[in-house]
Amino acid sequence: MMTTSVPPSSPPPTRPQARRELTDAPFLAAARGDRPARLPVWFMRQAGRSLPEYRELREGVPMLRACLDPEMLAEITLQPVRRHGVDAAILFSDIVVPLYAAGLDIDIVPGTGPVVGSPIRSAAGVAALPTLEPGQVSAVADGVRLLTDRLGDVPLIGFAGAPFTLASYLIEGGPSRNHEHTKALMHAEPELWHTLADRLADIALGFLRAQLDAGVDAIQLFDSWAGALSPRDYREFVLPHSAKVLAGAGQYGVPRIHFGVGTGELLTAMRDAGADVVGVDWRVPLDLAARRLTLPDGPPPVLQGNLDPALLMASWPVVEAEVRRIAAEGRAAAGHIFNLGHGVLPGTDPAMLTRVVELVHSL
Numbered sequence: 001m002m003t004t005s006v007p008p009s010s011p012p013p014t015r016p017q018a019r020r021e022l023t024d025a026p027f028l029a030a031a032r033g034d035r036p037a038r039l040p041v042w043f044m045r046q047a048g049r050s051l052p053e054y055r056e057l058r059e060g061v062p063m064l065r066a067c068l069d070p071e072m073l074a075e076i077t078l079q080p081v082r083r084h085g086v087d088a089a090i091l092f093s094d095i096v097v098p099l100y101a102a103g104l105d106i107d108i109v110p111g112t113g114p115v116v117g118s119p120i121r122s123a124a125g126v127a128a129l130p131t132l133e134p135g136q137v138s139a140v141a142d143g144v145r146l147l148t149d150r151l152g153d154v155p156l157i158g159f160a161g162a163p164f165t166l167a168s169y170l171i172e173g174g175p176s177r178n179h180e181h182t183k184a185l186m187h188a189e190p191e192l193w194h195t196l197a198d199r200l201a202d203i204a205l206g207f208l209r210a211q212l213d214a215g216v217d218a219i220q221l222f223d224s225w226a227g228a229l230s231p232r233d234y235r236e237f238v239l240p241h242s243a244k245v246l247a248g249a250g251q252y253g254v255p256r257i258h259f260g261v262g263t264g265e266l267l268t269a270m271r272d273a274g275a276d277v278v279g280v281d282w283r284v285p286l287d288l289a290a291r292r293l294t295l296p297d298g299p300p301p302v303l304q305g306n307l308d309p310a311l312l313m314a315s316w317p318v319v320e321a322e323v324r325r326i327a328a329e330g331r332a333a334a335g336h337i338f339n340l341g342h343g344v345l346p347g348t349d350p351a352m353l354t355r356v357v358e359l360v361h362s363l
Contacts, residue, residue, distance in 0.1 A: 022155055025040075025087070025088075025154070025155050025217075026038050026040035026087050027040040027042065027087040027088040027155050027218070028217060028255065029335070030302065030336060030337050031218060031255035031257070031276060031277050031302060031337065032255070032302075032335065033299065033302050033334035033335040034335060035335070038087075038360075039330075039360050039361065039363050040087035040337050040338065041086055041087055041337070041338040041339065041356070041357050041360040041361070042086040042088040042089070042090065042337070042339060043080070043084075043086065043340050043343075043344050044090070044259075044339060044343040044344065045344040046084065046086060046090065046344055046353070047076045047077055047080050047089075047092045048092075048343075048344065048346070049346035050344050050345070050346055050347070050348040050349075050350055050353070051079055051083065051350055052350075053079050054076055054079055057072065057075065057076065058076075062108075063094065063108040063110075064094070064107065064108055067092065067093050067094055067097050068097070068137075068139040068140065069139065070140075070142035070143040070146055071143075073091070073139075073140070073143040074143045074146040074147050074150065076092040077089050077090070077143075077147055077156075078147070078150060078151070081151065081154055083350060083354065084350070084353050084354045084357045085354070085357050085358075085361075086357055087154070087155075088154065088155045088156070088157050088217075088218070089151055089154055089155070089156050089157065090158075090159065090220070091140075091143070091144065091147070091156065091158050091159060091211065091216065092143075093140060093159065094108060095114075095159070095160065095161025095166065095222055095224070096108065096114045096161070096166070096169060097137070097140065098132050098160070098203050098204065098206065099166065099170070099203065101132065101136040102130040102133075102136055102203060104116070104129075104130065105117030105118055106169075112174065112175065113174060113175045114174060114175070115173065115174045116169060116170055116172075116174060119170065119171055119172065119181070120170045120171060120196070121171055123192055126192060126195055126196045129196070129199050129200075131199075131203070132202070132203045132207060133206075134206065134209075134210055137206075137207060137210045138210075140207075140210060140211065140214075141211065141214040142214075144156065144158065144211055144214035144215055144216055145214050148214070148215040155217035155218060156215070156216045156217050156218075157216060157217070157218045157219065157220055158208060158212065158216035158219045158220075159208075159211075159219060159220040159222060160204040160205075160208045160219070160221060160245070161221075161222050161223075162204065162221050162222060162223035162226065162238075162242050162245065162258075162260075163197040163200040163204060163238070163241040163242060163245065164182075164197065164223055164226055164229070164238045164241070164242070165223050165224045165225045165226065165260075166200045166203070166204065167193075167196055167197055167200055168182045168225050170200075171185060171196075176225075178228075179228045183228075183229075183233075186233065186237050190237070194237075194240075194241075197237070197241040198241060198244070200241070201241040201242075201244045201245050204221070204245045205244065205245045205248040205249065208245065208248070209248070209249075212252045212254065216254070217254055218254050218255040218256070219249050219254060219257070220256075220257040220258070220259060221242060221245055221246060221249075221257070221258050221259070221275075222259055222260070223242065223258070223259070223260040223263070223270070224260060224261055225260070225261070226238060226260040226261075226262075226266060226270075227260055227262025227263045227264075227266065227281075230265075231265055231266055231269060234266050234269050235269050239269055239272065239273050242258070242273040243272075243273045243274050246258065246273055246274035246275060247274055250274060255277055256274065256275055256276045256277070257276070257277040257278075257304055258271075258273060258274075258275035258277070258278055259278075259281075259304070260281075261281050262281065262283065264280075264281070264284040264289075267280070267284070267289055267292055267293055268292060268293060271293055271301065277302045277303065277304050277337065278293060278301055278302070279303075279304040279305055279306075279339070280303055280304065280305035280306045280341065281305065281306055281342055282305070282306050282307065282308035282309075282340075282341030282342070283341070284306070285306075285329050286303050286305060286306055286326060286329040286330045286332060286333060287329040287330075287332040289301075289303055289306075289333075290303060290332040290333045299334050300332065300333050300334040301333055301334060302334050302335040302336075302337075303335075303336055303337070304336075304337040304338075304339050305337075305338075306326060306339065306340070306341040307322055307323060307326055307338075307339070307340050307356070308341050309340045309341065309342055309343060309344060309348070310345065312340075312348045312349070312352050312353070312356075313347070316352070316355065319352060319356065323338075323356055323359050323360060324359075324363070326338065327360065327363045338360045
């Protein structure tokens with residue numbers, strides 16, 4: 001197996017000083033494994049299509065243009081904080097933003113997702129993959145600075161896509177059910193795969209560093225499609241590259257969350273990649289995840305999750321029972337950040353999310 005280089009240990013980069021006294025924020029306390037005064041909650045995709053104010057603002061504006069407009073991305077990021085009272089904001093962006101900013105022919109097609117003009121499946125394609133320069137995502141950094149001025153005592157989460165998920169989009173040409181081209185390249189041309197994944201780790205880390213230098217308080221690495229892999233393939237082909245990204249972000253001393261969908265069999269490997277907080281989807285109860293992730297003679301893990309987003313379409317008594325169950329199961333972890341097991345669905349009633357926040361805080 002080819003290994004990747006991990007950034008050497010060095011003093012943490014200089015952090016912005018404008019708003020960094022947030023050590024008592026419930027989200028950050030839970031991420032450290034503490035028990036804050038209230039159970040913190042935020043939602044993946046909390047800023048987006050479920051909000052009428054978002055739909056109004058985005059009318060006629062392509063997704064990638066919105067992600068690279070500092071004022072628009074800041075406003076969209078703030079919308080769910082104002083409406084729901086969540087304990088953290090997550091930067092409005094997309095995992096393919098750094099690929100687009102670096103010059104790749106990629107677009108986000110409504111109803112489909114990221115679509116790549118020329119899929120990368122050869123050594124020549126990998127060799128032609130551009131690098132990401134900080135100036136290419138300066139608009140995102142400018143948006144982060146606007147947010148750190150406007151969020152007050154609410155922490156801001158930055159994020160990036162993990163190398164495997166980015167590679168899958170580039171190889172498949174878009175979303176894929178089976179990831180057949182990706183898996184075939186992994187096994188048939190492992191050296192080429194590792195070269196591609198290492199290049200994408202550099203791009204993901206560069207995108208995170210731009211956000212961290214601008215002032216985000218935590219980061220999340222999304223490996224959305226890693227659940228398509230076996231534990232053996234994950235450890236051989238994916239873990240070293242995600243570890244490179246998480247190690248580089250770790251130099252900033254902020255919490256690092258690692259999340260993927262359908263990753264119940266990969267939780268320990270995702271922890272081993274260097275996460276401080278492991279995100280769990282709705283398929284694995286949090287108390288079971290805590291047992292899986294607790295090392296012998298070690299402390300329990302810090303977990304994030306894991307309400308099934310589809311259940312937000314049910315009646316309030318159903319949602320309330322599920323929230324209470326998940327909060328109880330989360331007590332098996334050293335720290336628990338309440339979230340969904342994936343992103344908010346577009347048809348979700350925003351009032352239901354607000355009620356969930358109020359209930360979680362009451363617990």
